[in-house]
Each structure stands twice: as structure tokens, then as C-alpha cells.
Amino acid sequence: MDRIDRRLLNLMQRDASRTNVDLADEVGLSPSSCLRRTQRLRKSGVIDRIVAILNPAKAGRVIKALVAVELKLHGEQHMRRFLDIAIAEEAVSHAYAVTGETDVVLMLRLRDMEEFDSLCERLFRDQTNVARFFTMMIIRTAKEETAIRL
Amino acid sequence: MDRIDRRLLNLMQRDASRTNVDLADEVGLSPSSCLRRTQRLRKSGVIDRIVAILNPAKAGRVIKALVAVELKLHGEQHMRRFLDIAIAEEAVSHAYAVTGETDVVLMLRLRDMEEFDSLCERLFRDQTNVARFFTMMIIRTAKEETAIRL
DNA sequence: GGGTATTTGCAATAAAATTGCACGGAACTG
DNA sequence: CAGTTCCGTGCAATTTTATTGCAAATACCC
Incomplete structure (x- = not known):
């Protein structure tokens, strides 16, 4: 869990719909290396899950x-x-x-x-x-x- | 916003890392049609964002x-x-x-x-x-x- | 420094996303 | 009811992305 991992986690907590290629570019890694990091973070449980957050008002819970x-x-x-x-x-x-x-x-x-x-x-x-x-x-x-x- | 949209939203709220092909298969649509629905749900704001949820304990906030x-x-x-x-x-x-x-x-x-x-x-x-x-x-x-x- | 383990980038491959297009059904109009 | 429009759908082609093997580079430990 180094500086790049933390950056990836911060980015994915804000927007997990970005492509691996995009993330890799932002943190300055190759796509393959970046992908291995995010996969490791998910398998280790640091990333618990990736979910869609709805707008409660538009989903009828106001x-x-x-x-x-x-x-x-x-x-x-x-x-x-x-x-x-x-x-x-x-x-x-x-x-x-x-x-x-x-x-x-x-x-x-x-x-x-x-x-x-x-x-x-x-x-x-x-x-x-x-x-x-x-x-x-x-x-x-x-x-x-x-x-x-x- | 029909029954299929609601099923897609339920699935994506639980796990937004699934591929469009996978989701399409589960709700019984073609990948292209399914993709257009999820894109519409995001543009319309029903889906506010897609994020990674961390395990707080493993992220140091206990x-x-x-x-x-x-x-x-x-x-x-x-x-x-x-x-x-x-x-x-x-x-x-x-x-x-x-x-x-x-x-x-x-x-x-x-x-x-x-x-x-x-x-x-x-x-x-x-x-x-x-x-x-x-x-x-x-x-x-x-x-x-x-x-x-x- | 030698040796080991881990991480990286590249390239090839597989899989997925995206888009153009034509078809079919629903809704609307005259 | 026929004609028209609109919207959603599936198919197929294309583009983009994810995935994996491998060799080089880096970090680590004794």
C-alpha cells in the first residue's frame, strides 16, 4: 500500500467508472501495471465493492x-x-x-x-x-x- | 423508467463492476440496448455516480x-x-x-x-x-x- | 554484493464498449 | 383504419479496453 495505491483509491472512491487506461495515465503507470494494482486492492478487501449511487430524490426516497x-x-x-x-x-x-x-x-x-x-x-x-x-x-x-x- | 430499468438499478447498486454484457444477459436484453439504458440512467441523473466503497477498517478509519x-x-x-x-x-x-x-x-x-x-x-x-x-x-x-x- | 522476490512495461490476445443501421411495435393523427 | 412518427431493440462492424505471458528493471534481504 504505497502512494500510488492511495492515489488510485482516492480516484476510484470519487469515480469508479473511469477506465483502467484512464486511471493508469493519471497516476503515471502502464495500463497493465495499474490493472494489477486495482485487482490486488479488490482481492485484499481494501476495496469492498463498487456500486452505483442513486440520486435519492429521483429514486423516490425524498x-x-x-x-x-x-x-x-x-x-x-x-x-x-x-x-x-x-x-x-x-x-x-x-x-x-x-x-x-x-x-x-x-x-x-x-x-x-x-x-x-x-x-x-x-x-x-x-x-x-x-x-x-x-x-x-x-x-x-x-x-x-x-x-x-x- | 420501466421494470427493466429498475432491475438494472438494483443490480448496479449492488455491484457496478459487472460488465454491460453480463448485465444485459441477466435482464434479457442485447448488450447494445442494455448499454443505452444504463447510459440514459446516468445522463438523466438517476445514477448520481459510480464509486468504490472501501473497507473502513482496512483503510485506517476504525x-x-x-x-x-x-x-x-x-x-x-x-x-x-x-x-x-x-x-x-x-x-x-x-x-x-x-x-x-x-x-x-x-x-x-x-x-x-x-x-x-x-x-x-x-x-x-x-x-x-x-x-x-x-x-x-x-x-x-x-x-x-x-x-x-x- | 549476491540472490530472491516483486513490480514494471511491452506486446499479443481476448473481451467489452460503442456506433451505424434497419426492423418492429406503440402512440398519435387525420 | 391507414399513414406517420417516435422510440426501443437487435445485429454487425469498429473501436476501445481488459487481460495475460514474458523479459527487464527495481526493491529487498541477508
């Missing part, structure tokens, strides 16, 4: 929200059970167990408020071990970065 | 945290000023203005606690208009999904 959840029972198995229920929901894009005043934070991508309503019924009823939850509707997205600067 | 921030002054210009400072930080991967008891939520990707310490000094000192902030260290990542199911 409402985003964060929900901080406080559980009633705090054992490991109770935590896991709630997380399993939460991550099965399509509207739940991120789910974290966290320290602090609450136990779990979820990020939601919603089509409309009706979807939020029905989701709350499924996730935050008595059987799901939720004591309280705090909803933060996202007013503005100032940054959403998948890249890790190297 | 600690994640969420920080809920309460501002002292709540005007639009004060909000914007704080967000501008926050998003300039490499460790800040997500930044949202939210409703609820706090005003801003940040997601952090950190190399170590020292980076957290120095970041707090820069973001949460007097000049940045922060009244209080609540740190939630992420203990477990149960789900982190970039895809939007169509």
Missing part, C-alpha cells in the same frame, strides 16, 4: 430521518433482536448500536410520512422492547460522503 | 461516532456557518441539519481518539456557536446500505 432509540431491556440478546428487526426494514439504511443516552440510532430513507407511520408501528411497539424514541427529521443534507480520504 | 450538536444561535446564517466548518473536516462523513432537541447531527470516521479530541477542539469551541454536544460512539454497525431498493 424524506430522511434519524431516530435515536432507547430500549427497555439492555442485554446483548435484546439489543440484537431489536437490530435484527430494524435492519430487515427497507427504509432503514443505517443501524448502529451506540453509547450515550440512547442505545440505537437508525437512519431512515422514506417515500412519504405514511411510510414513517407504518414503520414506527412495526419497530416501536411494545413487543420490540423500545422504551422511548426521538425522531430527528433531516432538514438539510450538508454532506454525505462515502469516500475515505487517503 | 472508530465511528455520531455527534448531536445544539447551537447557541439558531438563525439560518449561523446554521450555515457551522455546517460549512463541519463539512470541511475530513473526519466528518455526514452532516445534517435536523429537527428535534438538537440542531445538527454529524457522523465521524476517526483514525483514533486523538483525532476525535482535536476535532472537538476545532468544531465545538466558543467561536463555532455550539451550546452543547452529545457524543454517541458507535459500538456496532448493524447496517450501512447505500442502495435504494426499487
Whole structure:
């Protein structure tokens, strides 16, 4: 993992649709050598995957929200059970167990408020071990970065 | 935007490194026709970009945290000023203005606690208009999904 | 310095992307 | 309903890219 690898990773985190020839030219390597590096980075797992990122608005998920959840029972198995229920929901894009005043934070991508309503019924009823939850509707997205600067 | 477009988007959100020939085969189209669809989806902005997703642990960002921030002054210009400072930080991967008891939520990707310490000094000192902030260290990542199911 | 392992560039080959073109179905019009 | 247009499709030819073998160059270790 040298300087050229890091440059390649930075470039591919920004735009992975560029051709190998193009990347090789930018970092000053031959296409074959550049290709071997990117293949090595993928096999070693540094590059986890290559994906298309959609425009959420054009894909029909216009409402985003964060929900901080406080559980009633705090054992490991109770935590896991709630997380399993939460991550099965399509509207739940991120789910974290966290320290602090609450136990779990979820990020939601919603089509409309009706979807939020029905989701709350499924996730935050008595059987799901939720004591309280705090909803933060996202007013503005100032940054959403998948890249890790190297 | 028909059924085939949605299938292509689902496939590409999961793995955008597949060849056009491969995708065409899976959705039952000729390569040329399939290519024209994916090109149209990119030009129209439904596909925002194609990126490499790194394994954060193997890229040296092992600690994640969420920080809920309460501002002292709540005007639009004060909000914007704080967000501008926050998003300039490499460790800040997500930044949202939210409703609820706090005003801003940040997601952090950190190399170590020292980076957290120095970041707090820069973001949460007097000049940045922060009244209080609540740190939630992420203990477990149960789900982190970039895809939007169509 | 000698020896080993790794990385590089070149060239040949295989595979994929891209484009022109004609066909066929859907929608629209008179 | 016939005529017309528009759009998407598949085929085939062309261009571009990815892939691989190989020899030279480089870095590394003792």
C-alpha cells in the first residue's frame, strides 16, 4: 500500500467508472501495471465493492430521518433482536448500536410520512422492547460522503 | 423508467463492476440496448455516480461516532456557518441539519481518539456557536446500505 | 554484493464498449 | 383504419479496453 495505491483509491472512491487506461495515465503507470494494482486492492478487501449511487430524490426516497432509540431491556440478546428487526426494514439504511443516552440510532430513507407511520408501528411497539424514541427529521443534507480520504 | 430499468438499478447498486454484457444477459436484453439504458440512467441523473466503497477498517478509519450538536444561535446564517466548518473536516462523513432537541447531527470516521479530541477542539469551541454536544460512539454497525431498493 | 522476490512495461490476445443501421411495435393523427 | 412518427431493440462492424505471458528493471534481504 504505497502512494500510488492511495492515489488510485482516492480516484476510484470519487469515480469508479473511469477506465483502467484512464486511471493508469493519471497516476503515471502502464495500463497493465495499474490493472494489477486495482485487482490486488479488490482481492485484499481494501476495496469492498463498487456500486452505483442513486440520486435519492429521483429514486423516490425524498424524506430522511434519524431516530435515536432507547430500549427497555439492555442485554446483548435484546439489543440484537431489536437490530435484527430494524435492519430487515427497507427504509432503514443505517443501524448502529451506540453509547450515550440512547442505545440505537437508525437512519431512515422514506417515500412519504405514511411510510414513517407504518414503520414506527412495526419497530416501536411494545413487543420490540423500545422504551422511548426521538425522531430527528433531516432538514438539510450538508454532506454525505462515502469516500475515505487517503 | 420501466421494470427493466429498475432491475438494472438494483443490480448496479449492488455491484457496478459487472460488465454491460453480463448485465444485459441477466435482464434479457442485447448488450447494445442494455448499454443505452444504463447510459440514459446516468445522463438523466438517476445514477448520481459510480464509486468504490472501501473497507473502513482496512483503510485506517476504525472508530465511528455520531455527534448531536445544539447551537447557541439558531438563525439560518449561523446554521450555515457551522455546517460549512463541519463539512470541511475530513473526519466528518455526514452532516445534517435536523429537527428535534438538537440542531445538527454529524457522523465521524476517526483514525483514533486523538483525532476525535482535536476535532472537538476545532468544531465545538466558543467561536463555532455550539451550546452543547452529545457524543454517541458507535459500538456496532448493524447496517450501512447505500442502495435504494426499487 | 549476491540472490530472491516483486513490480514494471511491452506486446499479443481476448473481451467489452460503442456506433451505424434497419426492423418492429406503440402512440398519435387525420 | 391507414399513414406517420417516435422510440426501443437487435445485429454487425469498429473501436476501445481488459487481460495475460514474458523479459527487464527495481526493491529487498541477508
